[in-house]
Amino acid sequence: MTSLTPTLSASSNGTLLEVKNLRTHFRTRDGVVKAVDGVSFSIPDGKTLGVVGESGCGKSITALSIMRLIERPGRIVEGEISLSGKNLVTATDEEIRDIRGNAISMIFQEPMTSLNPVFTCGDQIAETVALHAHVSDKEAMERAIEMLDAVGIPDARRRASEYPHQLSGGMRQRVMIAMALSTNPSLLIADEPTTALDVTIQAQILELMKALRDRNKMAIMLITHDLGVVAEMADEIVVMYAGKVVEKSDAITVYERPHHPYSKGLLASIPRLGEHRKRLEVISGVVPNPLNLPEGCLFKRRCPYAMPICDTAPPLQQVAPNQLSRCWLTPDGSAPAVGPDASGDIALDAAAKLSVES
Amino acid sequence: MAAYILRRVLQAIPIVIGVAVVAFFIVRLAPGSPVDKFRGGRVSPAVIENIIKLYQLDQPLPNQLWSWITTFPQVWRPDAWGYSFTDGKPVLYDLGNKIPPTLLLMGTSLVLTAIISIPLGILGAVKQYSRSDKVITILATIGYAMPTFWLGFMLRTVFGANLKWFPLFGAQTLGQSGLNVPDLLWHLVLPVTTLTIVAVAGWSRYMRSSMLEVLRQDYVRTARAKGLSNNRVVYRHALRNALIPIVTLFGLSIPALLSGAAVTESVYSWPGLGYLAVDAVRTRDYPIVLAFVMIGAIMVILGNLIADILYAFVDPRIKY
Numbered sequence: 282m283t284s285l286t287p288t289l290s291a292s293s294n295g296t297l298l299e300v301k302n303l304r305t306h307f308r309t310r311d312g313v314v315k316a317v318d319g320v321s322f323s324i325p326d327g328k329t330l331g332v333v334g335e336s337g338c339g340k341s342i343t344a345l346s347i348m349r350l351i352e353r354p355g356r357i358v359e360g361e362i363s364l365s366g367k368n369l370v371t372a373t374d375e376e377i378r379d380i381r382g383n384a385i386s387m388i389f390q391e392p393m394t395s396l397n398p399v400f401t402c403g404d405q406i407a408e409t410v411a412l413h414a415h416v417s418d419k420e421a422m423e424r425a426i427e428m429l430d431a432v433g434i435p436d437a438r439r440r441a442s443e444y445p446h447q448l449s450g451g452m453r454q455r456v457m458i459a460m461a462l463s464t465n466p467s468l469l470i471a472d473e474p475t476t477a478l479d480v481t482i483q484a485q486i487l488e489l490m491k492a493l494r495d496r497n498k499m500a501i502m503l504i505t506h507d508l509g510v511v512a513e514m515a516d517e518i519v520v521m522y523a524g525k526v527v528e529k530s531d532a533i534t535v536y537e538r539p540h541h542p543y544s545k546g547l548l549a550s551i552p553r554l555g556e557h558r559k560r561l562e563v564i565s566g567v568v569p570n571p572l573n574l575p576e577g578c579l580f581k582r583r584c585p586y587a588m589p590i591c592d593t594a595p596p597l598q599q600v601a602p603n604q605l606s607r608c609w610l611t612p613d614g615s616a617p618a619v620g621p622d623a624s625g626d627i628a629l630d631a632a633a634k635l636s637v638e639s
Numbered sequence: 640m641a642a643y644i645l646r647r648v649l650q651a652i653p654i655v656i657g658v659a660v661v662a663f664f665i666v667r668l669a670p671g672s673p674v675d676k677f678r679g680g681r682v683s684p685a686v687i688e689n690i691i692k693l694y695q696l697d698q699p700l701p702n703q704l705w706s707w708i709t710t711f712p713q714v715w716r717p718d719a720w721g722y723s724f725t726d727g728k729p730v731l732y733d734l735g736n737k738i739p740p741t742l743l744l745m746g747t748s749l750v751l752t753a754i755i756s757i758p759l760g761i762l763g764a765v766k767q768y769s770r771s772d773k774v775i776t777i778l779a780t781i782g783y784a785m786p787t788f789w790l791g792f793m794l795r796t797v798f799g800a801n802l803k804w805f806p807l808f809g810a811q812t813l814g815q816s817g818l819n820v821p822d823l824l825w826h827l828v829l830p831v832t833t834l835t836i837v838a839v840a841g842w843s844r845y846m847r848s849s850m851l852e853v854l855r856q857d858y859v860r861t862a863r864a865k866g867l868s869n870n871r872v873v874y875r876h877a878l879r880n881a882l883i884p885i886v887t888l889f890g891l892s893i894p895a896l897l898s899g900a901a902v903t904e905s906v907y908s909w910p911g912l913g914y915l916a917v918d919a920v921r922t923r924d925y926p927i928v929l930a931f932v933m934i935g936a937i938m939v940i941l942g943n944l945i946a947d948i949l950y951a952f953v954d955p956r957i958k959y
């Protein structure tokens with residue numbers, strides 16, 4: 282059977298990954314796209330962070346920045362990403378290759394296209410094992426078969442010799458998970474791992490990830506555009522909007538007392554059980570064009586609470602213990618005490634009295 | 640796979656017969672007659688009449704067609720494809736002599752083309768818009784724009800006539816008998832270079848765009864996310880996928896290669912099929928022209944079959 286040994290670093294409960302003020306920008310012909318613009322968060326050992334937001338808000342670019350997989354014309358222009366104290370932004374290519382697929386593994390949204398069509402599933406997993414565990418090809422293949430078994434693929438030995446096109450989408454995502462976990466990473470980045478799958482398969486994959494997380498004691502960064510998906514898995518949740526973190530708190534708080542109007546909108550749009558996924562119908566309007574962002578609060582054109590003060594960009598400020606929100610509304614959710622005609626400066630003063638993170 | 644190949648070969652039979660009919664009419668509809676070259680000279684009209692009778696050119700067209708359709712498949716008979724009007728030898732005998740030099744020319748050029756254009760294409764894609772990519776692009780555009788015959792004449796003039804590094808024509812030095820490999824290779828250099836330069840110009844472009852397409856795919860990102868080195872990502876994960884369309888295109892381009900070889904052979908008087916065919920068109924040697932059209936058609940069918948077989952070989956998603 283499987284030999285999924287817990288990772289060593291998981292024993293202490295320190296910070297595994299710390300992202301500080303990350304800015305990843307794309308220089309395009311039409312201007313600079315600030316895909317990720319000043320994002321900070323941290324993931325403790327063995328904990329799960331949910332990253333939530335509509336499509337285009339910068340979730341994938343954040344994840345790819347951590348993996349240093351940003352391609353031209355994109356570039357990490359500022360910030361620090363430290364994994365157990367090591368800064369990944371300044372690490373050499375060789376150091377990064379040693380971390381990828383080893384300390385940090387990543388699975389992607391599209392299981393149909395994320396596996397190489399010309400190699401067998403077993404080969405693709407064994408390649409990762411052989412690369413990082415420095416074992417023989419034969420041992421690596423045995424390990425690959427063990428992993429396929431561990432992710433619930435029946436008849437793993439036969440499946441290992443099959444090509445991706447012979448497997449369904451759900452099975453392929455299981456293969457991706459097997460590949461990602463074959464090296465016992467301390468962090469798994471899962472970028473919308475269930476978005477492309479149908480509802481019953483989604484639930485199975487999430488169950489599988491939960492079971493493996495508990496067994497492997499690894500941390501997970503679970504990216505999704507659906508607050509419902511992270512509900513039972515995440516310890517902490519980061520809500521992103523237009524390249525920025527707009528709300529950050531523990532998972533229960535986001536569900537019970539979301540502060541930011543955007544989080545409230547996301548929460549209201551969670552599909553009810555048995556219902557088909559409706560994508561964020563509750564939030565009116567569209568995501569702002571990244572080349573033409575509004576002045577002040579980036580959400581103001583869609584926000585039902587928008588007020589004059591919102592023409593000034595709100596800081597990410599504490600609204601409750603362990604809850605940060607980038608919104609001018611008071612902690613109890615009403616307009617700031619200074620009134621709806623408050624100027625930006627007065628509001629900023631009011632904000633300064635609260636603990637301000639960024 | 641064997642059953643599939645057999646089925647494809649059987650399917651090809653009616654196509655070959657169809658081509659035989661069409662080819663017959665095309666050749667007949669071309670202006671002029673094979674006896675034209677005898678007219679107005681010292682050859683008496685009686686002799687010309689005899690020639691017409693001998694080659695059954697006085698027979699009604701349907702009879703001529705019927706005799707062609709019924710005899711051409713009997714390739715084990717030396718006279719199945721008739722006799723050349725010019726040298727009087729069986730067409731199949733002439734073909735037998737001319738096919739090996741053409742295969743040598745095409746084959747050498749093919750191998751060189753693959754060896755040169757695949758790495759150039761990879762380099763262009765991996766280092767897209769770099770200086771080396773731009774240089775390759777410019778050279779490829781020049782190579783692509785040059786007509787084969789013009790390039791052939793240029794190389795022949797410069798390296799053959801002026802510098803005298805290589806012979807001007809033929810496959811062997813005059814007065815030689817038997818196979819002399821170094822002499823043959825020496826004669827091969829300029830024709831092969833001509834064919835290869837033109838082919839590399841196109842193939843390095845195809846390879847580059849195929850590679851660029853593959854490098855954008857999700858599975859390449861997966862390979863990088865595994866921690867593989869750039870070389871391993873490019874040469875193991877991307878290359879095999881990038882070669883799939885190239886290999887298919889390769890099979891389909893075999894007939895085009897034959898026509899390229901025909902031009903080159905004419906320029907260098909290379910004693911191959913193409914040279915024979917161009918000469919035959921000039922002298923209205925119907926049986927030879929007909930044979931060349933037939934071989935062209937068979938090459939198309941064969942090229943398609945080779946493309947499909949290679950496709951199944953390189954792409955595990957294809958099963959016949």
Ligand SMILES: Nc1ncnc2c1ncn2[C@@H]1O[C@H](COP(=O)(O)OP(=O)(O)O)[C@@H](O)[C@H]1O
Nearest residue numbers: 307314316335336337338339340341342343571
């Ligand atoms: N190659 C690129 N060139 C320009 N802009 C890009 C590129 N890749 C991503 N972006 C921009 O980055 C932003 C965030 O993208 P992404 O992180 O993929 O969003 P998501 O949250 O859906 O994963 C988007 O607005 C997108 O337009």
Ligand code: SF4
Nearest residue numbers: 578581584591608609
């Ligand atoms: S700052 Fe103003 S516009 Fe922005 S989310 Fe809060 S209330 Fe809405």
Ligand SMILES: [Mg+2]
Nearest residue numbers: 340341472473
């Ligand atoms: Mg995404």
